[in-house]
Amino acid sequence: GSKTGDYVNFETGEEDDDALSFTLIANDVNYIRWMVSRGDLTIGTASGEWVMKSYNGPLTPTNVQVQRVTTYGSQAVPGILTNNALLFLQRGGKRIRLFQYDYNTDSYVASDLNLLADHITQGTTLTDMDFAKTPEPILWTVRSDGTAPILTLMTDQQVIAWSRIVTDGTIESVAIIPDEVWLVVARTIG
Numbered sequence: 428g429s430k431t432g433d434y435v436n437f438e439t440g441e442e443d444d445d446a447l448s449f450t451l452i453a454n455d456v457n458y459i460r461w462m463v464s465r466g467d468l469t470i471g472t473a474s475g476e477w478v479m480k481s482y483n484g485p486l487t488p489t490n491v492q493v494q495r496v497t498t499y500g501s502q503a504v505p506g507i508l509t510n511n512a513l514l515f516l517q518r519g520g521k522r523i524r525l526f527q528y529d530y531n532t533d534s535y536v537a538s539d540l541n542l543l544a545d546h547i548t549q550g551t552t553l554t555d556m557d558f559a560k561t562p563e564p565i566l567w568t569v570r571s572d573g574t575a576p577i578l579t580l581m582t583d584q585q586v587i588a589w590s591r592i593v594t595d596g597t598i599e600s601v602a603i604i605p606d607e608v609w610l611v612v613a614r615t616i617g
Contacts, residue, residue, distance in 0.1 A: 443487040460501040471501030471515050496535040507558045520552030544589045547576045557603045573597030
């Protein structure tokens with residue numbers, strides 16, 4: 428991480444505003460796939476999900492703690508912050524995980540949102556996703572075969588409902604540009 432207030436300065440040191448440099452301690456070496464700030468910094472790697480925070484007080488070069496909290500592994504698709512949780516695509520591209528803190532177990536959990544809908548990724552993988560918060564909370568995904576399964580997700584109401592979008596052509600990508608869904612669709616015309 429860069430020096431506080433100087434985003435291009437990565438000179439390390441022990442002063443509180445110096446740049447951060449640390450190594451994730453793991454049995455394996457793999458790339459960081461995504462990072463999402465949600466109070467703590469959540470980091471998705473190919474072998475697991477990590478949380479970076481301070482021991483107490485502000486984050487400084489001498490007050491940083493990084494620990495692996497789940498071991499599902501992440502696909503190279505950015506994690507998405509929803510209203511109260513984080514969504515990420517598990518390594519292999521078959522499962523969407525809902526990452527959140529569970530006060531009952533005093534730990535992080537990553538619930539499988541495909542548990543009752545295994546057919547969503549049967550014979551294919553997910554390649555892209557984005558989350559629309561309004562008018563309804565819907566996770567839009569794109570499969571490698573060009574179709575688009577969508578997930579209505581209202582965690583406070585315990586609603587997890589998959590459906591699909593049908594269109595002419597092959598869907599290649601999705602983006603939510605504020606509150607509007609945009610799809611890149613390849614079509615043959617004429």
